[in-house]
Amino acid sequence: MAAPGAVRWGVAGCGWVARDFVLPALAAAGNCSVAALLDPDPAALRAASSGFPEAAAHAEPGPFLETPGLDAVYVATxxxxxxxxxxxxARAGKHVMCEKPMAATLAxxxxxVDACRSAGVTYGTAFDQRFxxxxxxxxALISSGALGVVCSARVHYACWLPPGWAEDNWRADPQRAGGGAFMDLAPHGLDLVQYLLGEELRMVRCLAQRRVFDYPVEDGAALVGLTEGGVLVSQHVSYNTPEHYPRRTLEVSGTEALxxxxxxxxxxxxxxxxxxxxxxxxxxxxxxxxxxxxPPFLAQVEAFSAALRGDPEAFPFPAERDLHTMGLLATAMKDAHDFLERSVT
Ligand SMILES: NC(=O)c1ccc[n+]([C@@H]2O[C@H](COP(=O)([O-])OP(=O)(O)OC[C@H]3O[C@@H](n4cnc5c(N)ncnc54)[C@H](O)[C@@H]3O)[C@@H](O)[C@H]2O)c1
Incomplete structure (x- = not known):
């Protein structure tokens, strides 16, 4: 039950992540309520609306953004x-939480971010792993020194995504997704290691593959990076790792403990x-x-909503930080794609 003063959210994009994670989180959070839903797909809109009959359901952004009392928009398109x-x-004066990756391109x-800054609204990327x-x-273990001098962090985050995975498999379309397994999964790991280590990555490089599936995006990638303080970071992401394999692991190695x-x-x-x-x-x-x-999505929307209601420390992740990560991703992905194109032609 949302408390008085709860942030009134609109959810734009009522597909998988909204239906299974975002909407349940907003419903469970004490400081949130769902005021409006937006999706051009009538079936997706209907399915989401069934759980939130009090929310205004729209296929067009104009009336959605005019929902009375709307405070913030969760972007899950x-x-x-x-x-x-x-x-x-932002132009309508709404705060924004946007799913990762921030966008299909750095531009x-x-x-x-410029639009949110000009409008004076708060922007946050939904990197739920932080929560x-x-x-x-x-x-906390790392910052307390319990691991000693941290030397390396390794992330393995992979899944199985065949061409027919979804009816409209936009993830396999370079224009709509901005890339493949790299663009989809690497943002999580890069953001997470910076969060865990409390320092920024200063460089990331990547090699990509199109190994199993014939869609025009990479189905696997290996990344290596170095933080400001000299921690080596490596990450393997993929769409070509079968479900029953271990494929969600994270390792941080220090001189005192791993x-x-x-x-x-x-x-x-x-x-x-x-x-x-x-x-x-x-x-x-x-x-x-x-x-x-x-649930990390629950902790995330509660934290962002608390920040909107006057506790900025609840969500201490400025947009500039996410732009930095997006810049690293864009540079690494361009190199990886250029190399992949040269090596297959
Ligand atoms: N944080 C995570 O773990 C996580 C997990 C899954 C997806 N995501 C991200 O969430 C976003 C959505 O992914 P998904 O898997 O839910 O996709 P999806 O295809 O299941 O759902 C997207 C929905 O957006 C709707 N849509 C399209 N254009 C729209 C518009 N202009 N306005 C409003 N709605 C629009 C579509 O009709 C569809 O219902 C992506 O950016 C994805 O990277 C994040």
Missing amino acids: PNHRHAAVVEAA DAEEM HAAHQRLR ALASDTLGQTAGGRLDVIRAADGHRERVDIPPEEDR
Whole structure:
């Protein structure tokens, strides 16, 4: 039940992520309510509306943005539509939380941030991994020095995405998605390691492959990066890793201990975080009580809404930080694609 003063949200794009994660999070959050829904697809709009009969349902952005009392818009459209929706919301004076990647191109992401800045509204990218309890514990362990001098971070985040995965598989269309497995999955890992380590990546390089599927985007990529402080970061993302393989792991290695998270990457709570001591190899599970292990999307919308209601520390992630990550992604992906094109022709 939303408290008085709850942030009144509109959700633009009522597909998979909105239906399964964003809308349930907004419904469960004490400081949020769902005031409006937007989707040009009548079936998607109908399905989302059935759970929120009190929300105004629209196929057009104009009337959606005119919903009385609307405070903020959650943008969950395909990537190439983020920019137009974010800019329209900003012009209408609405705060914005936008799904990752920020946009299909860096130029679009920059325009989005400019639009929000000019309108004086708050912008946040929905990097839900920051809000997973195991990741928050891991960040605290790192900043307390429990791992010693951190030397490296490794992320494996992969899935299986055949050409017919969805009816309208925009993820396999370079124009609409902005890239393939790299564009879809690498933003999570790059943002997460910067969050965990408390420092920025200063360079990222990437190699991509089109190995299994014949769609025109990469189905796998390997990234390597270096942070300002000298931590080596590597990441493997893919659309070509079968479901039953281990494919959601995160490892941070320091001189005193190594932290290993499995099945924490993704949209849901849970998974496991272990710490292995350098001195004797002793391995211990980090106990995360159930009340702390909340769905990351829920913790995220609560935090962003709290920031909108006057507690900026609840969501301390400025748009500039996300633009920095987007810039790293754009440069690394261009190199990877150029190399891939040269090597297959
Ligand atoms: N954080 C995560 O873990 C996570 C998970 C999945 C998807 N995502 C991101 O969420 C976004 C949506 O992904 P999805 O899997 O839900 O896609 P989807 O295709 O399932 O849903 C997208 C919906 O947006 C609608 N749409 C298209 N253009 C629109 C417009 N101009 N205005 C309003 N609605 C519009 C479509 O009709 C569709 O219903 C993408 O940016 C994706 O990268 C994030």
